Amino acid sequence: MYDRPSLTELLDAVRVHLEHQVVPAVKPDPRLYFHTLVAINLLKIAERELQYRDAHLQTAWQRLNDLEANEKALPSDAQEALDTLALRSDRLCQDIRAGVYDAEARRRALFKHLLLSTREQLEVASPRFLQTVQQEETGN
Amino acid sequence: MTDTLEDFRQRLSDYLTEASGTPATITQAAPLAGGASRDMWLIETNVGGEALKLVLRRDLPTTMLDDALSREQEFRLMQAAYDAGIRVARPRWLCMDISILGAPFFLMDYVDGIGIGRKVVQMPELAEARAALPAQMAAQLAKIHQLDYAAHDLNFLFAPADGLTPVQEVIAQAHAVLEALNVKHPAFEFALRWAEQNAPPSERTTLIHGDFRIGNLLVNAQGLAAVADWEFAHIGDPLEELGYCCMRDWRFGMGHLRLGGIGDREPFLHAYEQFAGVRVDRKAVDYWEFLGNVRWGIICLAQANRHLSGRDPSVELASLGRRSAEMQYEMLRLIEQMGI
Structure with missing residues (x-):
């Protein structure tokens, strides 16, 4: 549909430009330098999100199915799938608040879902943080 | 709210002259690096013949959180902490008149140390x-x-x-x-x-x-x-x-x-x-x-x-x-x- 560069390649081109051309040029201005590094990091997050999003959508959906003991099919349209997942997440919040997950077995099942969801968030947002904490845990 | 540096220095030295009751001059004024919610300056001044190294902390129009203290409140708390023997920069002058620097500010002693x-x-x-x-x-x-x-x-x-x-x-x-x-x-x-x-x-x-x-x-x-x-x-x-x-x-x-x-x-x-x-x-x-x-x-x-x-x-x-x-x-x- 679109000519290259692809979406991933566009982001990559901008990031490499920032890293190689802009960063050295703004080094004398500490604030601008810092903000440029932050911007590069955000592009990396965006690149990882493109890479992982479909897989994470599938696993999050499946975990909610397991938690709620049903077998809803993941909508084939990507936007619809994301919107529906957000709705299921809102519903989960209501259930937590209503005490649906207070009993121990359900609470533990919920906890597992939340921990895995947070790990997936970190795989996109901050893989180095995740790796450091996990290394520390296995080191103990 | 930031005028030229020359203006800033002039207004500040006028203020210090009045607040201290002795002639004050600003020998150096430079912004200090800080977080998103802070406006801080390193001020070197001569007040009545005494060389003082001070830090100026000024309110910003947007604060980080709505429940953060104003500069006036922070100054009063630091004064109480200082009086109680807590290690805190000595607070010196508080200015609530926004016509001086555009927003309330206070001055405290500069403390040499790393804050990063x-x-x-x-x-x-x-x-x-x-x-x-x-x-x-x-x-x-x-x-x-x-x-x-x-x-x-x-x-x-x-x-x-x-x-x-x-x-x-x-x-x-x-x-x-x-x-x-x-x-x-x-x-x-x-x-x-x-x-x-x-x-x-x-x-x-x-x-x-x-x-x-x-x-x-x-x-x-x-x-x-x-x-x-x-x-x-x-x-x-x-x-x-x-x-x-x-x-x-x-x-x-x-x-x-x-x-x-x-x-x-x-x-x-x-x-x-x-x-x-x-x-x-x-x-x-x-x-x-x-x-x-x-x-x-x-x-x-x-x-x-x-x-x-x-x-x-x-x-x-x-x-x-x-x-x-x-x-x-x-x-x-x-x-x-x-x-x-």
């Missing part, structure tokens, strides 16, 4: 300071928590609402922020419910600094030179503060050293017990470290919203939205350690 957490944790030449810091931090915290805030005129300090314990107040605020952001977030929802159901009792309600971590201390070769950044001070459970300075986000790559990346937690807590003359429930400190992560994780979302709403466009604020997951992971890990 990462450097304090990592610089080889600060090894001795790091060894001294845990006991010094404990001593200052004990003094802060003992300050008789009722005896000073500090009733502007935020305190738990009537009928709420300090824990309940923090939880209520967290829910309120999520609601204001219109964020429905299962991990925070669960953490806040767990927090409600596992809250330890609060034995003391005291003044707390509210943002006591390595990056808000000025550190020199001997260790703690001054406690800075008092704008989040409030009335609460002092154990909140002991848990807060142990949060992972302030460890700067030294994750195994729970006290701010510089030391183990136990010697610090033990020193605090000696200075404060109280026994500290370790499990309650675990709990407050957990709740600190919940709170900071939610504030990250609120900070990102300042950017997203168009109120305060900033790539740095935007990035905090995705940083929140780090605090979420930490809060879940701490729940797991304490017992799901």
Whole structure:
């Protein structure tokens, strides 16, 4: 549909430009330098999100199915799938608040879902943080 | 609100001449690097023949959080802390007249020291300071928590609402922020419910600094030179503060050293017990470290919203939205350690 560069390649081109051309040029201005590094990091997050999003959508959906003991099919349209997942997440919040997950077995099942969801968030947002904490845990 | 530097210096020297009652000249005025919510200047001045090195702290139109202290309140609190013998820069002059520099400001003595957490944790030449810091931090915290805030005129300090314990107040605020952001977030929802159901009792309600971590201390070769950044001070459970300075986000790559990346937690807590003359429930400190992560994780979302709403466009604020997951992971890990 679109000519290259692809979406991933566009982001990559901008990031490499920032890293190689802009960063050295703004080094004398500490604030601008810092903000440029932050911007590069955000592009990396965006690149990882493109890479992982479909897989994470599938696993999050499946975990909610397991938690709620049903077998809803993941909508084939990507936007619809994301919107529906957000709705299921809102519903989960209501259930937590209503005490649906207070009993121990359900609470533990919920906890597992939340921990895995947070790990997936970190795989996109901050893989180095995740790796450091996990290394520390296995080191103990 | 920033005029030319020449204007700034002129207005400031006029102000100092009047405030001090002796001729004052500004020999140097330079902005200091600070966080997103601060406007700070290093001022070198001659007041009545005495050379003074000062720091000017000025209100900004946008504050980081709505419950942060104004410069006037911060000045009065620092004055009380200074009088109580707490290591804090000596506050000198407070100016509420916005016609001088466009916003209220105050001047305090300059304290030589490093206020960047990462450097304090990592610089080889600060090894001795790091060894001294845990006991010094404990001593200052004990003094802060003992300050008789009722005896000073500090009733502007935020305190738990009537009928709420300090824990309940923090939880209520967290829910309120999520609601204001219109964020429905299962991990925070669960953490806040767990927090409600596992809250330890609060034995003391005291003044707390509210943002006591390595990056808000000025550190020199001997260790703690001054406690800075008092704008989040409030009335609460002092154990909140002991848990807060142990949060992972302030460890700067030294994750195994729970006290701010510089030391183990136990010697610090033990020193605090000696200075404060109280026994500290370790499990309650675990709990407050957990709740600190919940709170900071939610504030990250609120900070990102300042950017997203168009109120305060900033790539740095935007990035905090995705940083929140780090605090979420930490809060879940701490729940797991304490017992799901």
